[in-house]
Amino acid sequence: xxxxxxxxxxxxxxxxxxxxxxxxxxxxxxxxxxxxxxxxxxxxxxxxxxxxxxxxxxxxxxxxxxxxxxxxxxxxxxxxxxxxxxxxxxxxxxxxxxxxxxxxxxxxxxxxxxxxxxxxxxxxxxxxxxxxxxxxxxx
Numbered sequence: 001x002x003x004x005x006x007x008x009x010x011x012x013x014x015x016x017x018x019x020x021x022x023x024x025x026x027x028x029x030x031x032x033x034x035x036x037x038x039x040x041x042x043x044x045x046x047x048x049x050x051x052x053x054x055x056x057x058x059x060x061x062x063x064x065x066x067x068x069x070x071x072x073x074x075x076x077x078x079x080x081x082x083x084x085x086x087x088x089x090x091x092x093x094x095x096x097x098x099x100x101x102x103x104x105x106x107x108x109x110x111x112x113x114x115x116x117x118x119x120x121x122x123x124x125x126x127x128x129x130x131x132x133x134x135x136x137x138x139x
Contacts, residue, residue, distance in 0.1 A: 041078060048130060
């Protein structure tokens with residue numbers, strides 16, 4: 001499997017409300033597992049997936065746009081909206097791109113932004129420049 005390819009099936013990267021741990025994703029590397037009951041939904045590893053590949057050759061702004069589009073899709077699948085996001089963690093492999101990706105980020109949220117942490121990292125799966133995780137209110 002190429003480093004930039006993704007399983008053809010849509011990966012479910014949202015936590016479940018049961019205590020049962022879910023299996024890791026089919027993509028490279030294993031993501032954490034959710035345990036316990038909560039009124040929060042954890043959505044992890046939203047990569048800049050475009051079709052069946054990681055768009056690692058796209059600009060950081062475009063990659064964040066794809067990450068947030070994928071997050072919106074997962075939220076809709078869970079019956080939620082971007083306004084339900086309480087906290088978002090953005091992992092950024094190019095910290096010089098912070099200001100540029102910030103403009104993209106602001107387009108996805110209305111007047112009230114969720115709490116956000118930006119973490120500078122050396123490397124991301126599939127050679128992506130950006131990935132995001134979100135904590136979402138269920139109630």
